[in-house]
Amino acid sequence: MADVTLDTPIAAPAKPAVPLRKMLHNPAVLFGGTIIVVVLLMGLLAPWLGTIDPTAINPIARNKVPGAEMTMRTDTGERIKMTAKFGTDSLGRDVYSRVVYGARVSLLVGVSVALISVGCGLLIGVLAGFFRLLDAIIMRIMDGLMAIPAILLAIAMVSLFRSSVWTVIVAITVPQVPGVVRLVRSIVLSVREEPYVEAAVTLGTSTPKLLWRHVLPNTIAPIIVQGTFICASAILIEAILSFLGIGVPPEVPTWGNIIAEGRQVFSLFPHNIIYPGVFLALTILAVNILGDGLRDTLDPKMAKRV
Amino acid sequence: MAGPVLEITNLSVAINGGGDRPHAVRGISLKVGANEIVCVVGESGSGKSVTAQAVMRLLPKNAMHVEAGSMRLEGEELTTKSDAELRATRGTRMAMVFQEPMTALNPVERVGDQIGEVLEIHTALDPRERRKRVLEIMRAVHLPDPEQMIDAYPHQLSGGQRQRIMIAAALVLDPALLIADEPTTALDVTTQAQILKLVREMQGRKKTGVLFITHDFGVVSEIADRVVVMQLGRIVEQGPCEEILRNPREDYTKMLLASVPSMTPPKRVPVSGPVVLQTEKLFKTFGKRTLLRPKARIVNAVIDVSLSVRRGETLGIVGESGSGKSTVARCVARLVQPTQGEIRIDNVDVAAMKEAKFRPMRRRVQFVFQDPYRSLNPRRTIGEAIIEGPMNYGLSRNEALQRARDLMAVVHLSPESIERYPHQFSGGQRQRICIARALAMEPEILIGDEPVSALDVSVQDQVLKLLDEVRRRFDLAVLFITHDLRVAAQVCDRIAVMQRGVIVEQGTTAEVFAAPQHAYTKALFEAAPGRNREFFGGKANACAPGRAP
Numbered sequence: 115m116a117d118v119t120l121d122t123p124i125a126a127p128a129k130p131a132v133p134l135r136k137m138l139h140n141p142a143v144l145f146g147g148t149i150i151v152v153v154l155l156m157g158l159l160a161p162w163l164g165t166i167d168p169t170a171i172n173p174i175a176r177n178k179v180p181g182a183e184m185t186m187r188t189d190t191g192e193r194i195k196m197t198a199k200f201g202t203d204s205l206g207r208d209v210y211s212r213v214v215y216g217a218r219v220s221l222l223v224g225v226s227v228a229l230i231s232v233g234c235g236l237l238i239g240v241l242a243g244f245f246r247l248l249d250a251i252i253m254r255i256m257d258g259l260m261a262i263p264a265i266l267l268a269i270a271m272v273s274l275f276r277s278s279v280w281t282v283i284v285a286i287t288v289p290q291v292p293g294v295v296r297l298v299r300s301i302v303l304s305v306r307e308e309p310y311v312e313a314a315v316t317l318g319t320s321t322p323k324l325l326w327r328h329v330l331p332n333t334i335a336p337i338i339v340q341g342t343f344i345c346a347s348a349i350l351i352e353a354i355l356s357f358l359g360i361g362v363p364p365e366v367p368t369w370g371n372i373i374a375e376g377r378q379v380f381s382l383f384p385h386n387i388i389y390p391g392v393f394l395a396l397t398i399l400a401v402n403i404l405g406d407g408l409r410d411t412l413d414p415k416m417a418k419r420v
Numbered sequence: 421m422a423g424p425v426l427e428i429t430n431l432s433v434a435i436n437g438g439g440d441r442p443h444a445v446r447g448i449s450l451k452v453g454a455n456e457i458v459c460v461v462g463e464s465g466s467g468k469s470v471t472a473q474a475v476m477r478l479l480p481k482n483a484m485h486v487e488a489g490s491m492r493l494e495g496e497e498l499t500t501k502s503d504a505e506l507r508a509t510r511g512t513r514m515a516m517v518f519q520e521p522m523t524a525l526n527p528v529e530r531v532g533d534q535i536g537e538v539l540e541i542h543t544a545l546d547p548r549e550r551r552k553r554v555l556e557i558m559r560a561v562h563l564p565d566p567e568q569m570i571d572a573y574p575h576q577l578s579g580g581q582r583q584r585i586m587i588a589a590a591l592v593l594d595p596a597l598l599i600a601d602e603p604t605t606a607l608d609v610t611t612q613a614q615i616l617k618l619v620r621e622m623q624g625r626k627k628t629g630v631l632f633i634t635h636d637f638g639v640v641s642e643i644a645d646r647v648v649v650m651q652l653g654r655i656v657e658q659g660p661c662e663e664i665l666r667n668p669r670e671d672y673t674k675m676l677l678a679s680v681p682s683m684t685p686p687k688r689v690p691v692s693g694p695v696v697l698q699t700e701k702l703f704k705t706f707g708k709r710t711l712l713r714p715k716a717r718i719v720n721a722v723i724d725v726s727l728s729v730r731r732g733e734t735l736g737i738v739g740e741s742g743s744g745k746s747t748v749a750r751c752v753a754r755l756v757q758p759t760q761g762e763i764r765i766d767n768v769d770v771a772a773m774k775e776a777k778f779r780p781m782r783r784r785v786q787f788v789f790q791d792p793y794r795s796l797n798p799r800r801t802i803g804e805a806i807i808e809g810p811m812n813y814g815l816s817r818n819e820a821l822q823r824a825r826d827l828m829a830v831v832h833l834s835p836e837s838i839e840r841y842p843h844q845f846s847g848g849q850r851q852r853i854c855i856a857r858a859l860a861m862e863p864e865i866l867i868g869d870e871p872v873s874a875l876d877v878s879v880q881d882q883v884l885k886l887l888d889e890v891r892r893r894f895d896l897a898v899l900f901i902t903h904d905l906r907v908a909a910q911v912c913d914r915i916a917v918m919q920r921g922v923i924v925e926q927g928t929t930a931e932v933f934a935a936p937q938h939a940y941t942k943a944l945f946e947a948a949p950g951r952n953r954e955f956f957g958g959k960a961n962a963c964a965p966g967r968a969p
Contacts, residue, residue: 308794309789309790309791309794309795310794310795310796310797312755312787312789313787313789313795313796313854313857314797314808315755315782316753316755316782316785316786316787317782317808317809317812317857317861318779318780318782318783318809318812318813318861319808319809319812320779320812323812327797327800327808328797331799
């Protein structure tokens with residue numbers, strides 16, 4: 115009897131579904147991803163996109179409407195005639211150049227905050243989920259951190275330290291970490307009960323190896339999804355901080371401080387706010403759509419529930 | 421009534437988008453008469469539950485649809501009914517009892533209201549009359565103290581009581597057809613016996629036709645008038661219970677029946693090897709009262725358990741859920757820390773050893789888990805799973821891989837398949853892989869925690885044979901945890917019966933089966949479905965004793 119089934123066909127060899135291809139077939143991932151890549155390239159290639167120094171002030175060409183002709187001085191000192199594609203602001207700075215350069219700060223802040231908070235959250239969450247003694251202590255600290263509003267923390271940090279991009283990144287990261295910790299901890303708590311984790315224990319696998327091989331891989335998909343949402347909210351918070359004037363130094367162009375700058379003359383020259391606003395909205399929309407798409411492909415169960 | 425209650429002709433249910441096969445059920449025809457219990461029996465994937473869902477028109481909407489055929493309830497076609505007509509039919513003329521009584525009941529609604537809901541929807545009774553009817557039906561299904569229980573929530577009831585509530589809700593309007601989809605599978609044997617008795621009694625009361633889905637031939641022999649055997653969406657054969665069980669015509673039925681382990685233990689030579697595993701006055705208590713939580717719930721899962729296993733011997737621990745049998749196994753493997761007592765492996769007490777000191781000993785004690793689908797990491801190839809242990813103990817990757825290939829052959833799988841992932845294997849194959857993984861550690865003690873209870877009966881048979889084979893080949897001491905007396909009879913040299921954390925009886929399998937001493941052991945044997953029946957070949961009693969065929 116037994117011998118008959120020895121040769122029971124085993125399902126055809128196949129690698130476990132490669133999510134990358136599935137991801138690229140998802141329209142949300144494709145759409146969001148494309149926009150982000152475009153914004154990213156825009157930030158990286160800013161100097162070659164027909165921009166001039168975004169901080170150059172040109173008092174005679176203040177508050178030009180989009181498409182107006184103006185004369186600007188280049189880095190080397192020669193004067194050139196050019197079209198202000200997006201107009202100029204009340205100090206005569208070229209809005210187009212500022213918007214293009216502004217993408218750098220936004221993306222830097224968004225990506226850094228996402229990476230750092232995911233990294234810290236992963237480490238702390240795994241520790242909290244796997245070691246019961248640490249759990250109570252860590253989670254109470256996290257509860258405490260959650261009570262700190264990002265904006266207040268940023269104001270405090272900027273007044274304590276120099277205002278810089280990294281101050282902003284740290285200030286936004288700290289309140290994001292507890293969310294990641296909670297997510298990771300809950301996954302670890304459920305995975306550690308899986309028989310295959312217990313099986314590894316009976317095989318004498320040491321705790322660090324156990325975490326690395328059997329527990330951590332389960333957190334990757336939800337973490338990627340969570341990371342994109344953190345990225346979106348970090349970009350937004352950075353813009354808010356810059357708008358309030360407590361973010362990056364005022365001479366660095368960001369979408370937030372371009373909007374802030376244009377606020378006083380908004381009723382007369384709305385282009386100061388509209389162009390950076392559109393870019394900000396589009397970027398955040400793209401990151402969120404990308405996150406939704408990733409969730410659909412990486413975590414179908416969660417997608418159904420939402 | 422002249423016609424059958426339910427008549428299914430040529431029913432085909434297609435799987436949308438096709439799974440491993442285009443049809444879940446293909447061209448089946450069967451009848452259920454009034455006052456008749458028809459058992460549909462088959463292994464997983466046979467389409468038996470789909471049949472039940474098709475009749476209730478409860479097929480998962482996007483996944484399957486009825487493609488062809490007709491289903492007539494008391495002569496009335498069901499396939500063409502509109503949703504509104506179906507709603508009027510469900511509950512009044514046909515009703516269903518599900519497998520899992522906890523999830524089938526709404527946890528936040530009182531059980532009385534859940535039964536009353538049926539009356540509220542289908543009758544014009546006022547609340548007072550409804551309550552009276554609910555109490556009546558609760559009494560009829562022998563629920564203790566219905567006046568109290570009617571206002572209870574599902575979590576306050578035991579599994580058996582919940583299933584009685586389900587049956588009460590299904591039968592409160594005396595439907596002509598009752599569909600029961602594995603209603604006793606999630607229950608302990610003693611509870612199962614009571615529920616089976618209840619189904620028979622309730623069915624006799626109003627001459628209900630019952631379509632009873634099960635995978636267990638013991639249950640079939642207890643309850644069925646007629647039997648329908650299904651395989652891969654088709655009916656293999658059907659006929660009166662007695663005829664099918666005694667003289668099956670088809671090979672598949674014969675194979676299924678032959679796979680049901682016998683209740684009679686085979687003759688065994690007493691094992692005289694050295695004792696390798698011994699527990700002495702082992703206790704495990706969950707929960708702890710502390711200063712902060714003076715009223716914390718304390719569960720004494722294992723109480724004063726002393727047992728020993730010799731080399732080459734299989735000790736079975738038998739008991740119902742909550743008896744502490746798994747906890748004993750997990751204490752021995754040190755997956756949980758025993759509260760008190762000794763666990764001696766080769767005369768070394770490991771009960772209180774620190775994990776770091778115990779780790780070198782882990783190699784000697786290996787574990788095979790119940791659920792083959794969850795005991796292998798889905799992200800790692802089975803080769804990686806098998807070599808993980810040996811590599812932890814210093815074997816080089818190549819040596820470990822060689823050992824893995826050899827062991828794949830030992831468990832009758834092809835050595836090349838170590839490159840594959842767990843999802844490419846069936847349940848039985850995965851359990852073989854788990855055995856190979858355990859053997860790769862060259863253990864002395866193998867613990868099986870219900871290793872075959874998630875498997876189909878024919879696969880179960882093969883895995884049991886394999887376990888027996890490796891025990892002999894590697895001279896292993898086996899601690900075998902099971903709730904199934906038939907399985908225990910076949911594989912164990914000695915048996916320990918556990919109830920509420922205590923071993924109530926211990927002895928050789930032959931002794932315990934021939935003359936159980938303790939009242940609880942007797943009750944267990946009494947409740948085992950089809951206990952007097954030897955399937956295929958042995959002496960057989962009448963089907964569903966006490967009923968005219």
